[in-house]
Amino acid sequence: DTAVSQTPKYLVTQMGNDKSIKCEQNLGHDTMYWYKQDSKKFLKIMFSYNNKELIINETVPNRFSPKSPDKAHLNLHINSLELGDSAVYFCASSLYGSGLAGGSDTQYFGPGTRLTVL
């Protein structure tokens, strides 16, 4: 039983193309996230959704558009791919994510999608 799953695992594409990455969680969590991990392993949050509502939108180019059809799914669509978009994209989820949690609110990460733009 995979808690947070992503597809595809690998994505190789040409500059200028449009691509999507899908994420699903079966943990019953309210909040989902997209992170980008660059070639130096640095992890940075891109977006978060709480129960289908956009909560965090970091300074990400508007070529990146997240969509959450329901609270178990968060997809990431990228338009006009550039070389600098090459990275590993991780989806994550947490139970609360709204700042209301009094205790821990561990984020659980998916396996990652390695995007290579040629």
Add this chain to the structure above:
Amino acid sequence: ELKVEQNPLFLSMQEGKNYTIYCNYSTTSDRLYWYRQDPGKSLESLFVLLSNGAVKQEGRLMASLDTKARLSTLHITAAVHDLSATYFCAVDIRGGSEKLVFGKGTKLTVNP
């Protein structure tokens, strides 16, 4: 803006030795997390530290939190090869959305 600094960024150690990874952060935070990442793999949650003086232990790893010093440590006792991985600390921003800011990670290599 919250900054999270880990050191060292690279650590090569012999099996059986002890060592500590440090995580400093710049502003008040409610929660500090430690994650492990194996090469080409996802991030695995290790510890959550919620209060000043909190200490958590799992096997050869022990994490602690000093909120006054804004410092967390991850101590490795009698390292074994299986502990080789990259370790990240992550700190949330107090109040509002659950936004984690990650350190740059410490790549640990344990040599036989």
